[in-house]
Amino acid sequence: MPEPLSLLMIDSDAMHRQALRELLKEHEGLKVEAEAADPETGYRLVNQLKPSIVILELGNPPDPGLAVIERLLVASPQSTIFVTADGQRADTILRAVRAGAQEFLVRPVNKKDLLAAVQRIARQRSLAQLVTAEKGKVITLFGCKGGRGTTLITLNLAVALAKSFGQPVAAVDLDLQAGDLSLLFNLKPPYTIHDAVMNMDRVDTLFLKSLLCDHPSGVSLLAAPQRLEEADPIQPLRISQMLSLLKASFAYVVVDTAPTYDERTLAALDVTDTLLLVAAPDLSSLYHTQRCLDLFDRLAYDPEKVKLLLNRCPSPPGNATKTAQEILKCPVFWTFPEDEAVMTSLIAGKPLALGGKNSPLAAHFSALAARLDRRERSVPFPPHMEKRKDSVAAPSRGLLSLFRRKPFTIPQSQGEEG
Ligand SMILES: Nc1ncnc2c1ncn2[C@@H]1O[C@H](COP(=O)(O)OP(=O)(O)OP(=O)(O)O)[C@@H](O)[C@H]1O
Ligand SMILES: [Mg+2]
Missing domain, CATH: 3.40.50.2300 (Response regulator)
Known part of the structure; x- marks a missing residue:
């Protein structure tokens, strides 16, 4: 029908x-x-x-x-x-x-x-x-302040989704000028997003798939342009079309972005099903994250679509989570710890999600992947992500009073909805 x-x-x-x-x-x-x-x-x-x-x-x-x-x-x-x-x-x-x-x-x-x-x-x-009866899902990682771990999480989340569920996963590097996903995947892609977008008029799902570069984890990468000037002619409309086309072939399309609000990033965010907003528990990151959430309000994004990730949290992350929620009036969906193993895994060209031994961070990626996977609705949470039913009161004074978002009520427990 x-x-x-x-x-x-x-x-x-x-x-x-x-x-x-x-x-x-x-x-x-x-x-x-x-x-x-x-x-x-x-x-x-x-x-x-x-x-x-x-x-x-x-x-x-x-x-x-x-x-x-x-x-x-x-x-x-x-x-x-x-x-x-x-x-x-x-x-x-x-x-x-x-x-x-x-x-x-x-x-x-x-x-x-x-x-x-x-x-x-x-x-x-x-x-x-x-x-396109069986459509995939676009998951986009966006950090409003650079250097907070957006790319690291994109890389490992894509790998964890491919590894855990054996479904076709595409990773797309939309950090058009500074993207380094191909480096982190340790791949040398012959084609890039520039080739895909420049041929969009005649591209179909099969042709588009042939431009992606396969990683042993099961992730297919659509890399950022090789030359800086190749980013210029990429139009926002082409980006939305390309992501829609990828959705027809991949169960998950995981997108990395640059920390900018240009039209091309917004075009991707508009067609995104789940927007993972990456912040760190420092004041500057939270300040910019608040401005970003305000923008998403004005763009009428469904609050359910936007999920807040807090990276490089101290252990245990309870206080960092509490402060972020008080400031942002938004539930924290996931927290990631700081982990020294990150550097070793990057140098070895082996994403942590492939099985970082003795890494507290590695297990988070598969748990987050399970949480986001449509088919897995009842995955247990790490203990620090306990249910919070209360609304978070608005801060009353000091630095926190600079932040003026409306109070919110957490609809469900952190990470409970996928
Ligand atoms: N949880 C973590 N533990 C340890 N190191 C981390 C963690 N998260 C990120 N890093 C490191 O922080 C640095 C910045 O991370 P990354 O490049 O992923 O950030 P980004 O938000 O994508 O930055 P950019 O704005 O430059 O694209 C990298 O060296 C990365 O390995
Ligand atoms: Mg990045």
């Missing part, structure tokens, strides 16, 4: 919106989710609702509307954009299609054209659902 289509309209003319609603009533299996009279409200709603179809008024001149198409597709790459415009100038149609619109409808929109366009999309979507 194909999923029903959801639709959102962005149109400054209330009468035209009403007319479209009337016409669309005829199409069973389609629901008009929302409408907006201006592009900004429309963008926010699209980001939040990820509708199947957006009908966007192009306006005259069309340039601002054309720019909106690209933004909408970055926020919701799965959406199909219909544009409506007065008249049908060939250059406007061409520019709309190049910006990513799939259907061009002349205003006032007539019923036959509109319903035929919706029908085409319904057919394409049911076909796509068949192809």
